[in-house]
Amino acid sequence: MADHEPQTVPLDAWHRAHGARMVDFAGYLMPVQYDGIITEHLHCRSSAALFDVSHMGQATLAGPAAAAALERVVTGDIAGLKPGRQRYTLLMNEAGGIVDDLMVANLGHHLLLVLNAGRKYADVAHITTHLPAGVTLTPAFDRALLALQGPQAAAVLAELIPATTAMRFMDAIETTALGTDLTITRSGYTGEDGFEIGMPAAHAADVATALLADPRVKPAGLGARDSLRLEAGLPLYGNDIDESRTPIAANLGFAIGKRRKMTWDFLGGAAVRAAHDNGAAERLVGLRAEGRAPVRAGATLHDAAGAAAGQITSGTFAPSLDAPIALGYVRADLATDGTALTATLRGRAIALHVTPLPFVPHRYAR
Amino acid sequence: MTEIRFTKDHEWVSLDGDIATIGITDHAQSALGDVVFVELPEPGRTVAEAEACAVVESVKAASDVYAPLAGTVTEHNAALADEPGLVNKEPEAGAWFFKLRLADPAAFEALLTADAYQAFVQSL
Numbered sequence: 001m002a003d004h005e006p007q008t009v010p011l012d013a014w015h016r017a018h019g020a021r022m023v024d025f026a027g028y029l030m031p032v033q034y035d036g037i038i039t040e041h042l043h044c045r046s047s048a049a050l051f052d053v054s055h056m057g058q059a060t061l062a063g064p065a066a067a068a069a070l071e072r073v074v075t076g077d078i079a080g081l082k083p084g085r086q087r088y089t090l091l092m093n094e095a096g097g098i099v100d101d102l103m104v105a106n107l108g109h110h111l112l113l114v115l116n117a118g119r120k121y122a123d124v125a126h127i128t129t130h131l132p133a134g135v136t137l138t139p140a141f142d143r144a145l146l147a148l149q150g151p152q153a154a155a156v157l158a159e160l161i162p163a164t165t166a167m168r169f170m171d172a173i174e175t176t177a178l179g180t181d182l183t184i185t186r187s188g189y190t191g192e193d194g195f196e197i198g199m200p201a202a203h204a205a206d207v208a209t210a211l212l213a214d215p216r217v218k219p220a221g222l223g224a225r226d227s228l229r230l231e232a233g234l235p236l237y238g239n240d241i242d243e244s245r246t247p248i249a250a251n252l253g254f255a256i257g258k259r260r261k262m263t264w265d266f267l268g269g270a271a272v273r274a275a276h277d278n279g280a281a282e283r284l285v286g287l288r289a290e291g292r293a294p295v296r297a298g299a300t301l302h303d304a305a306g307a308a309a310g311q312i313t314s315g316t317f318a319p320s321l322d323a324p325i326a327l328g329y330v331r332a333d334l335a336t337d338g339t340a341l342t343a344t345l346r347g348r349a350i351a352l353h354v355t356p357l358p359f360v361p362h363r364y365a366r
Numbered sequence: 367m368t369e370i371r372f373t374k375d376h377e378w379v380s381l382d383g384d385i386a387t388i389g390i391t392d393h394a395q396s397a398l399g400d401v402v403f404v405e406l407p408e409p410g411r412t413v414a415e416a417e418a419c420a421v422v423e424s425v426k427a428a429s430d431v432y433a434p435l436a437g438t439v440t441e442h443n444a445a446l447a448d449e450p451g452l453v454n455k456e457p458e459a460g461a462w463f464f465k466l467r468l469a470d471p472a473a474f475e476a477l478l479t480a481d482a483y484q485a486f487v488q489s490l
Contacts, residue, residue, distance in 0.1 A: 317402040
C-alpha cells in the first residue's frame with residue numbers, strides 16, 4: 001500500500017476538528033496526537049481515552065464449522081470459544097512464523113476477526129486459501145472501530161450503552177445503541193480495562209461525539225496507543241513479531257490453546273512444536289535502560305562480554321514510569337530477569353537489564 | 367538589543383560579542399512533541415558548521431540538533447538534563463541548548479532573519 005496515497009478513515013474530519021496531527025500509518029492518515037502524547041497517555045491511565053482504530057480490519061467468518069476451519073491457520077482454541085467470548089490468537093505460516101496477531105470473537109452466528117491494518121489484505125488472502133467450501137471470510141474493512149480505554153471506560157459506557165454493564169474482560173456482544181448497530185468487546189491494547197466498538201462508518205462521528213461528550217473522556221492518538229501498549233508489554237506486529245518469529249520466541253505460548261498443544265494441527269505446528277520442545281534460539285524480553293534516553297527499535301544489544309546478544313524491536317519513553325523501556329529479542333541464555341546488557345546509542349554504551357513484563361500491571365476487568 | 371537569527375534546521379541563534387547561544391525554535395518543539403531527553407555537547411568541543419552536536423528525544427523519535435556555525439562550545443544548559451520538558455515550555459528562552467565561541471562572528475550575518483525563517487516555515 002506504501003506506493004499509494006494514504007486512505008482516510010471515516011473520522012478524518014472529526015480528528016482534524018479536534019486538533020489532531022495526522023500521520024500516514026500503514027497506508028492510512030491517522031491521528032498521532034491531539035494535546036500531546038504524554039498528556040493523552042496519562043489520561044488513559046487515570047480516566048478514559050478514546051482512540052480511533054478504524055484502520056484495523058474487521059471481517060466475519062461464517063459457515064458450518066467456521067471455527068474448525070479457522071483453526072487450520074491459527075494457534076488458538078477457536079472451537080472452544082463460547083458465544084459472546086473473544087480470544088487473542090496468532091495467524092501462522094507453514095514455517096511456524098507469525099503472519100498476524102488478531103482477535104477472534106464468537107458472535108453466535110459468525111466469528112468476528114479484528115486484523116492489523118498493515119496485514120489485513122494479506123491475512124484475508126492467507127486465511128481464504130485454507131478455508132473449506134462453505135466457510136466464507138467476508139471483509140468489512142469499511143467499518144469504523146473505536147477504542148475506549150481506561151479505568152473510567154466502563155462507567156462512561158454504562159451510561160450510554162447499558163448492555164455493556166454485564167460484560168467482563170474478553171466478552172463480546174452485538175447491540176443497538178446510539179442510533180446504530182454495534183459490535184462491542186471488552187478488550188483493548190493499553191493494559192487498561194476498556195472496550196472496542198465496531199460500527200458502520202456513517203455512524204462513527206456520532207458515536208465518537210457521544211463518547212467525548214462525557215468529561216471523563218479525551219481523545220488519544222496512535223502515539224499514546226504505542227507507549228501504552230509497550231508499557232503493557234503487548235507486542236506490535238511488524239516490530240516485535242513477524243513471519244520470522246515463532247510464538248515461542250515471542251513469548252506468546254499462551255496464545256496456543258491447550259488442546260492445540262496436544263495435536264499441533266495448525267499451519268506451521270510442527271515448527272512451533274519443535275521450538276516449544278527444544279527452546280527458541282532467541283526470546284522476546286522486556287528491557288529497562290539506565291538514564292532517560294530512549295533506546296529504540298533497531299539498536300543492537302551486547303552481553304556483558306561484549307558478544308552480540310540481540311536487537312531492540314520497540315523502544316520508547318514510558319510516561320507512566322518516567323523512564324525509557326524497550327522490547328527486544330535476546331539469546332535464550334540471556335533471557336532471564338536481571339541479565340545485564342548494553343545497547344550502543346550514538347556511539348555510547350547504554351546499560352540495560354532484562355525486566356519482567358508487563359512494565360505496568362494490567363488492570364483488566366476479569 | 368541582541369539580534370536573533372535562525373537556520374533551516376529550526377535552530378535559533380542569538381549573538382553577544384563572539385558568543386552565540388543556540389536553541390530550537392517554537393516550531394521545532396511543536397513538531398517534535400513532548401521532549402523527554404536532551405543530549406548536549408560538552409564544553410571545549412570544537413564543532414564545524416552543520417555538524418550534529420546535540421540530540422533531542424521526544425516520545426516518538428530522536429532528532430539531531432546541528433551547530434549553526436563553526437566554533438567551540440563554551441557552556442551547555444545543564445537544566446535540560448533535569449527538565450527536558452522545558453524545551454516545550456520555553457523553547458526560545460530558558461531552554462537554550464549550548465553556547466559557542468564563533469570561529470567567525472561575521473558568519474552570523476549569513477543566517478536567516480526572523481522574517482526569512484517565518485517565510486521558510488510557512489513554505490513547509
